[in-house]
Amino acid sequence: MNKKTPLRVVLALAVAALACAVPSLPGGDGSLFKDDFSSSDSGWGTGTDSESSVEYAGGALVMQVFLDNYFVWSTPGEENVENVHIEVTATNTSGQPGTAFGIICNHQVTDTFYYFAITSAGDYAIAKTALAIDDVFLTNNDQWAVSDAITQNAASYRIGADCGNGALTLYVDGKQIDSVSDTSYAKGDVGLFAWTGTETSAAIQFDDIVVTSLAK
Numbered sequence: 015m016n017k018k019t020p021l022r023v024v025l026a027l028a029v030a031a032l033a034c035a036v037p038s039l040p041g042g043d044g045s046l047f048k049d050d051f052s053s054s055d056s057g058w059g060t061g062t063d064s065e066s067s068v069e070y071a072g073g074a075l076v077m078q079v080f081l082d083n084y085f086v087w088s089t090p091g092e093e094n095v096e097n098v099h100i101e102v103t104a105t106n107t108s109g110q111p112g113t114a115f116g117i118i119c120n121h122q123v124t125d126t127f128y129y130f131a132i133t134s135a136g137d138y139a140i141a142k143t144a145l146a147i148d149d150v151f152l153t154n155n156d157q158w159a160v161s162d163a164i165t166q167n168a169a170s171y172r173i174g175a176d177c178g179n180g181a182l183t184l185y186v187d188g189k190q191i192d193s194v195s196d197t198s199y200a201k202g203d204v205g206l207f208a209w210t211g212t213e214t215s216a217a218i219q220f221d222d223i224v225v226t227s228l229a230k
Contacts, residue, residue: 046098048224049090051075059088072219076107077115077208079216087207089121096120096201097178097228101185105170108217110210111135115218118205119177128199129207130175130184132191136164140182140194152182152194163189178228 049056054070061068066086067078079086100117114131121127124145132138137158141151153159164171164186174185176193183193204225208218 044226046095046225046227047092048222050222051220057090059091073221074105075206075220077206077216077218077220079113079208079210082210082212082214085207085209087118087205089118089203089205092203093123094201095204095225097230098204099174099176099226099228100204100223101172101174102206102223103170103172103221104206105219105221106134106217107219108213108215109134109167110213110216111167112210112212113216113218114139114209114211115216116173116207117175118203118207119175119182120199120202121205122199122202126199127202127205128177128182128196130173130182131207131209132164132171132173132184132186133211134167136160136162136166138164138184138186138191140184140192142196142198144198152196153192159192161186161191163191176228179230 051070052073058075065081065084068088069076077086102117104115106113111134114133116129116131118127118129126143126145128142130140138161139151139158140153141149143149151157172187176183180195180197181193182196184191206220208216210216
């Protein structure tokens with residue numbers, strides 16, 4: 015992407031439904047919770063309409079978007095997550111290089127949040143939403159940036175995000191891409207998203223999300 019585009023032009027309302035508790039783990043691996051999306055009862059918002067689709071399929075959470083510049087997300091319905099590291103595997107199954115996808119953190123009930131976006135072309139941004147104004151890219155002077163550390167057109171990406179202690183850090187395949195400071199939102203839900211950007215359609219498959227605590 016060669017310029018910033020207002021992100022949340024329209025939203026898929028269906029994915030805001032069906033909130034319930036995040037699947038918890040009774041210790042052992044150090045995670046707060048994780049989900050391999052093998053069960054459609056694990057609580058993520060789902061729904062399909064003419065603009066987008068978020069559904070469990072094939073042991074993954076699959077997001078499809080059918081319009082350009084359309085942003086869709088899903089959360090598991092846990093409102094008080096704070097100071098965490100989040101990782102997920104994302105596959106751009108449509109192969110569209112301009113499709114953006116990634117992680118949401120500190121999602122508020124007012125639909126404001128931080129997000130960590132990458133594309134298969136190597137673009138990235140760390141951004142935040144706010145009520146009644148355009149999204150703010152906290153990296154690269156409010157513009158998209160390109161990182162050589164993001165492999166172009168990879169089969170899949172392991173995306174990571176630190177979200178807490180006033181810092182927001184993006185990782186891709188174990189490499190730190192960028193980091194910024196912001197204290198607008200201290201806690202909230204985690205989530206995943208897909209955004210067509212300049213493309214007319216998108217399909218992203220998410221799997222194996224893991225959330226762990228950050229050291230204070």
